Amino acid sequence: KPMHLYVINAIYGICAAFAIPPWNAIFTRHIDKMHESTEWAVESVAIGIGAASAAALGGIIAEKFGFQAVFLTAGVVAVAGAIVLTKIYSSLMAQVPRGQVVPKPDRKHR
Numbered sequence: 001k002p003m004h005l006y007v008i009n010a011i012y013g014i015c016a017a018f019a020i021p022p023w024n025a026i027f028t029r030h031i032d033k034m035h036e037s038t039e040w041a042v043e044s045v046a047i048g049i050g051a052a053s054a055a056a057l058g059g060i061i062a063e064k065f066g067f068q069a070v071f072l073t074a075g076v077v078a079v080a081g082a083i084v085l086t087k088i089y090s091s092l093m094a095q096v097p098r099g100q101v102v103p104k105p106d107r108k109h110r
Helices: 002-029 036-065 067-095
Strands: none
Touching: 036 067
């Protein structure tokens, strides 16, 4: 039903509000100095291509198999992504105990 889509999008929007700022901070922290514009451009283009590809693939799946297949596929991909991120988080937490990550000053350029 349409109301379900509205609720799911509202939840997605709230979750994105919590996820996007930390991603930008982490990406910016690890970006190469003097290559900021190139790396941000590549990141932006990659996200755009990924979103367009997902929309096209979703349209193809919806036309051939129906919207239920689209939602099922999206759900499986989302759960798989969450599992991968949880494993990455667990691995990082094992390597760096809480409170030991300290920002380092920028490297000097020659």
